[in-house]
Amino acid sequence: MSVLVYTENWDGKFKKLSFELVSYAAGVAKMTGSSVTALSVGRVEDAELKKLGDYGAAKIVNVNNDQLAVFDSQVYAGVLADISAGKGSKIIILANNNTGKAIAPRLSVRLKAGVGSGVSRLPLNLNPFTVYKRSYSGNAFAHMEINSDIKILTLAQNSFDIASTPNTATIENTFVTIEASQVKTVVKNVEKQTGKMLLTDADIVVSGGRGMKSPDNWGPIVELADLLGGATACSRPVSDEGWRPHTEHTGQTGKIIAPNLYIAVGISGATQHLAGISSSKYIVAINTDKDAPIFEAAQYGIVGDALKVLPKLVEAVKEIKK
Amino acid sequence: MKILVCISNVPDTTTKIRFAPGNTSIDIAGIQWVINPWDELSLTRALELKDDAANGIKSVTVVHVGPAASEPTIRKALAIGADDAVRVNAEPRDAYYTAAQIAEVVKKEQFDIILCGIESSDYNGSIVGGMVAEFLGVPSVSSVSGIKFENGQPVMTREIDGGKETVTVPVPFVAIVQKGIAKEPRIAAMRGIMMARSKPVKLVEPVAVESLTQVLEYEKPAPRAACKYIDSENPAQLIGLLQNEAKVI
Ligand SMILES: Cc1cc2nc3c(=O)[nH]c(=O)nc-3n(C[C@H](O)[C@H](O)[C@H](O)COP(=O)(O)OP(=O)(O)OC[C@H]3O[C@@H](n4cnc5c(N)ncnc54)[C@H](O)[C@@H]3O)c2cc1C
Numbered sequence: 001m002s003v004l005v006y007t008e009n010w011d012g013k014f015k016k017l018s019f020e021l022v023s024y025a026a027g028v029a030k031m032t033g034s035s036v037t038a039l040s041v042g043r044v045e046d047a048e049l050k051k052l053g054d055y056g057a058a059k060i061v062n063v064n065n066d067q068l069a070v071f072d073s074q075v076y077a078g079v080l081a082d083i084s085a086g087k088g089s090k091i092i093i094l095a096n097n098n099t100g101k102a103i104a105p106r107l108s109v110r111l112k113a114g115v116g117s118g119v120s121r122l123p124l125n126l127n128p129f130t131v132y133k134r135s136y137s138g139n140a141f142a143h144m145e146i147n148s149d150i151k152i153l154t155l156a157q158n159s160f161d162i163a164s165t166p167n168t169a170t171i172e173n174t175f176v177t178i179e180a181s182q183v184k185t186v187v188k189n190v191e192k193q194t195g196k197m198l199l200t201d202a203d204i205v206v207s208g209g210r211g212m213k214s215p216d217n218w219g220p221i222v223e224l225a226d227l228l229g230g231a232t233a234c235s236r237p238v239s240d241e242g243w244r245p246h247t248e249h250t251g252q253t254g255k256i257i258a259p260n261l262y263i264a265v266g267i268s269g270a271t272q273h274l275a276g277i278s279s280s281k282y283i284v285a286i287n288t289d290k291d292a293p294i295f296e297a298a299q300y301g302i303v304g305d306a307l308k309v310l311p312k313l314v315e316a317v318k319e320i321k322k
Numbered sequence: 323m324k325i326l327v328c329i330s331n332v333p334d335t336t337t338k339i340r341f342a343p344g345n346t347s348i349d350i351a352g353i354q355w356v357i358n359p360w361d362e363l364s365l366t367r368a369l370e371l372k373d374d375a376a377n378g379i380k381s382v383t384v385v386h387v388g389p390a391a392s393e394p395t396i397r398k399a400l401a402i403g404a405d406d407a408v409r410v411n412a413e414p415r416d417a418y419y420t421a422a423q424i425a426e427v428v429k430k431e432q433f434d435i436i437l438c439g440i441e442s443s444d445y446n447g448s449i450v451g452g453m454v455a456e457f458l459g460v461p462s463v464s465s466v467s468g469i470k471f472e473n474g475q476p477v478m479t480r481e482i483d484g485g486k487e488t489v490t491v492p493v494p495f496v497a498i499v500q501k502g503i504a505k506e507p508r509i510a511a512m513r514g515i516m517m518a519r520s521k522p523v524k525l526v527e528p529v530a531v532e533s534l535t536q537v538l539e540y541e542k543p544a545p546r547a548a549c550k551y552i553d554s555e556n557p558a559q560l561i562g563l564l565q566n567e568a569k570v571i
């Protein structure tokens with residue numbers, strides 16, 4: 001019996017997310033007295049694959065078929081179904097991100113396996129098998145029982161600490177048979193940024209709201225994010241106004257993120273905004289209005305004019321980075 | 323072509339969530355129910371596509387799995403502009419059960435494009451759409467932020483890490499939509515509200531399917547420690563706290 005975990009790489013390098021997933025899988029394997037099999041799809045060097053062992057993977061299955069170059073949820077779900085059957089996996093773990101959300105439900109129907117989506121803790125109980133999952137957009141957490149024989153869990157990003165549990169993992173290169181005709185998705189065009197940090201991957205996020213007054217005032221937000229090695233984000237009205245790109249919008253209708261540190265500048269803290277950021281480990285609020293709801297979500301607050309406070313913060317960070 | 327829009331009935335997104343005694347369900351007293359925001363946007367987009375006669379869309383139907391109590395939400399969708407509706411008369415017990423019911427509706431009526439939202443704001447599953455596709459054995463495209471027609475064929479934009487792709491799949495398919503699909507939800511006009519009263523809502527009884535999950539209990543998110551305030555004249559102090567106390571920078 002093994003716990004199967006689906007990892008993801010970015011141009012051949014594992015994302016931090018993958019180490020988090022494997023660490024989580026190792027925790028689940030420990031609880032259930034089983035071992036971790038990690039699945040990696042695409043071209044990844046052996047030395048990189050071996051890194052998954054550092055977080056507790058005992059076996060690493062590497063699948064690198066040409067037909068998997070295009071992401072087709074039906075085909076990917078089929079690959080996971082085959083591999084999990086081959087390994088006798090009773091628990092399958094994916095990330096609760098674009099890929100995980102595309103694969104998990106299809107796999108669920110194929111294996112008749114209940115899904116616990118957006119789990120942020122190890123299972124609360126094995127019998128009945130109970131997971132802890134986000135619901136009501138972060139306003140509640142459910143203790144949800146999964147009563148099927150096979151269980152699928154999708155892990156909320158940045159919700160589980162990466163833990164090193166060194167293991168000398170064996171690598172298994174596997175070839176799966178996929179007919180070209182099974183791939184129904186045709187990709188006509190790709191636009192992809194390279195180099196820039198992904199907002200969902202960032203440990204530190206500096207975010208601006210309507211309180212920033214004008215797109216011309218974004219200089220210190222970008223500078224602060226750069227100095228801290230983080231990414232920038234914004235509230236919905238800011239991207240609606242075209243002050244910042246839509247990819248930066250966080251909240252219920254934007255990206256859901258959970259960095260270690262979220263600095264909200266000139267953001268009131270509407271529930272729809274909080275729905276996207278409330279799982280951050282630390283929230284800092286900078287706002288002129290001492291009654292702004294963002295302060296209820298924050299651990300650190302500055303009541304003041306962002307345009308005056310930000311340059312001072314930038315100076316202070318430069319000081320410690322010296 | 324025929325479009326089916328799956329709509330879920332959820333508490334208004336500003337609702338303060340409280341639990342009923344025993345914490346096994348939420349306290350529904352005083353809650354305003356609305357169409358799940360994503361579903362409202364996908365309905366809007368479906369109607370925009372139908373407005374352009376060149377796209378050849380015959381009808382936009384909405385489907386909801388839920389008890390009679392959610393009729394007002396269905397009427398609202400009809401008032402916004404859906405042509406007709408199907409209600410599967412059952413409590414949506416879990417995602418698997420709900421998706422199986424929707425798939426059954428599609429098998430009977432044949433739709434070309436099935437739109438689901440990326441996430442219901444109550445259950446936060448992000449799973450019903452993909453399940454419907456798998457029950458039907460048809461392609462699904464997730465993270466869809468745009469859909470349009472080119473030469474009579476639907477073309478989608480889907481979000482990927484760090485970018486986007488333009489993709490097509492053969493009909494019938496399920497598109498799981500998210501931010502970007504439509505700008506603002508279409509509002510029901512007076513005329514639409516009047517017309518909605520006479521539009522057909524087909525009632526179907528559920529098929530027997532088990533559910534695979536069940537909520538045992540709800541809890542509130544752990545309360546956060548009270549906010550620590552730092553003097554606005556001396557923000558450097560904040561940096562010190564983030565470095566030495568929170569240890570996040
Ligand atoms: C269905 C639905 C979905 C939504 N989804 C989202 C979502 O995903 N994400 C999202 O963000 N919003 C979302 N919204 C909108 C949300 O309700 C709020 O309107 C929005 O978050 C407010 O953005 P804001 O905080 O930037 O602006 P405002 O609410 O205008 O707040 C600006 C803040 O800046 C402060 N301020 C002003 N001047 C200064 C200054 N000089 N220095 C410091 N502070 C200053 C003010 O005190 C105020 O608190 C959604 C709304 C609906 C109805």
Ligand SMILES: Nc1ncnc2c1ncn2[C@@H]1O[C@H](COP(=O)(O)O)[C@@H](O)[C@H]1O
Nearest residue numbers: 328330387438439441442447448449450
């Ligand atoms: N009871 C329901 N009836 C019809 N569609 C639903 C229902 N529940 C969920 N959906 C659809 O599935 C999407 C995702 O829901 P979920 O998987 O619960 O996050 C929603 O945006 C709806 O489009």
